[in-house]
Amino acid sequence: MTLVSEVRLRQILDSRGNRTVEADVITESGGFGRAAAPSGASTGEYEAIELDPTEAIASAREHAVPRLEGQVYVGDQRDVDRTLGAADGTDDFSEIGANSAVAISMAAAKAATDVLGTPLYQHLGGAFRGDELPTPLGNVVGGGEHAADATAIQEFLAAPVGAPSVQDAVFANAAVHQEVHDRLDGRGIAAGKGDEGAWAPSIDDDEAFELVDAAVETVAEEFGFEIRFGLDMAGAELYDADEEAYVYRETTRDADEQIAYVADLVDEYDLAYVEDPLDENDYEGFAELTDRVGDRTLVCGDDLFVTNVERLRTGIEQEAANAVLVKPNQIGTLSDAVDAVELAVENGYRPVISHRSGETEDTTIAHLAAATAAPYIKTGAVGGERTAKLNELIRIEQNVSTP
Structure with a gap:
């Protein structure tokens, strides 16, 4: 399976007109995945922490992206997600933001399916x-x-x-x-x-x-x-x-x-x-x-x-x-x-x-x-x-x- 070559992060609008985080993950073989984080209004006290999108993107670029680019294979979803957790270093994603983490996690899964030529549900099911x-x-x-x-x-x-x-x-x-x-x-x-x-x-x-x-x-x-x-x-x-x-x-x-x-x-x-x-x-x-x-x-x-x-x-x-x-x-x-x-x-x-x-x-x-x-x-x-x-x-x- 191919390595992550680039992670791009940006702000987009969600359905309420609020800003949220979108991630692109590109692989060395040209695989591409894109995903965006949702956001809740009725949120639980114990949820992972969603940061302001500007802060989440800046922190993810500093702490998570260098650990992913050229280091992690997109086909190993658990390795991608372990890397995100290690880059964050907290138990609630309060460092890089759960919104950045989940966007990257989902985008990486989609990049893997692009490389494999399989539907996302099949990749996750496997x-x-x-x-x-x-x-x-x-x-x-x-x-x-x-x-x-x-x-x-x-x-x-x-x-x-x-x-x-x-x-x-x-x-x-x-x-x-x-x-x-x-x-x-x-x-x-x-x-x-x-x-x-x-x-x-x-x-x-x-x-x-x-x-x-x-x-x-x-x-x-x-x-x-x-x-x-x-x-x-x-x-x-x-x-x-x-x-x-x-x-x-x-x-x-x-x-x-x-x-x-x-x-x-x-x-x-x-x-x-x-x-x-x-x-x-x-x-x-x-x-x-x-x-x-x-x-x-x-x-x-x-x-x-x-x-x-x-x-x-x-x-x-x-x-x-x-x-x-x-x-x-x-x-x-x-x-x-x-x-x-x-x-x-x-x-x-x-x-x-x-x-x-x-x-x-x-x-x-x-x-x-x-x-x-x-x-x-x-x-x-x-x-x-x-x-x-x-x-x-x-x-x-x-x-x-x-x-």
Whole structure:
């Protein structure tokens, strides 16, 4: 395999109009890979550190690039990522920035596929594991940190669990998104869009539940397969440490009340997925909720685990949650993200590969989900930076199903 000959870093715009880091990796044989770092609005306390893009690029050029150029082979992804970690020298990428690290990590993987002439998912699958395709979860109504004056709950997600193909699932999620719009319009409720392209109407959570439930039922009848829905509650954002309570628009709930509330929602709406229902430090509460509803829904830790194998191992020991959200930029490299997937799978947890609220046209996570046989991927339902991943999944599906 060929050595890295050059790493180029620049600032580009993400979907929110903020600056982020893009990396090009060029090899001695002319292989080329390009990738860009996403950025979250609702971020966990324990995530790898994202630096200001100017600072991240300057630090990566000083500390990481000299260790990569002429020193590392792009075909060995783990060596690339070990080199990034060694160049940073911290446990949270606070020196070169997780945004620089993940952009370089993903660009190196793409450069390797360019040299090999293979799809990215195949290269990552060869290095890691997997050959199955995920079901996409589509954000159709949003609030919380992603939209002002909307629902307290951050995301209402269409979950086309009965879709016979990725393409059918993608189209179903888009149809639910449109059905929600039509129902809002029929009620005379105006709605802009939040960070991830979901509708962000000025309605309360109860009305959103009724609206999404009806939209999902209508589209399921039209498409002829089962569609359920799920939530990202962003519990750490709802939790007020001073009050020791979860603060909604007009309601507060203590931890026990929050667990009971979520359990009732699972029962009432047959929820397929509940992400971050509790605070990012509440392993005990996650364990209690999982014990109550984990046999019929995914209880997924995002801020609880932050794609970190040590935090995930703690959760596994306490039986907190039964699924883990995996975001490469949250931990810094592809290898670290895959380590979290593999630890989850070994212990019966379901991995869910995820986008961020501030996204780019980069499609790496679609390939990562395919490569690791992740059962689900979160990447929105509409919007160019979201449909880039969804359309790539459709292409991957056609590629793997064509003899």
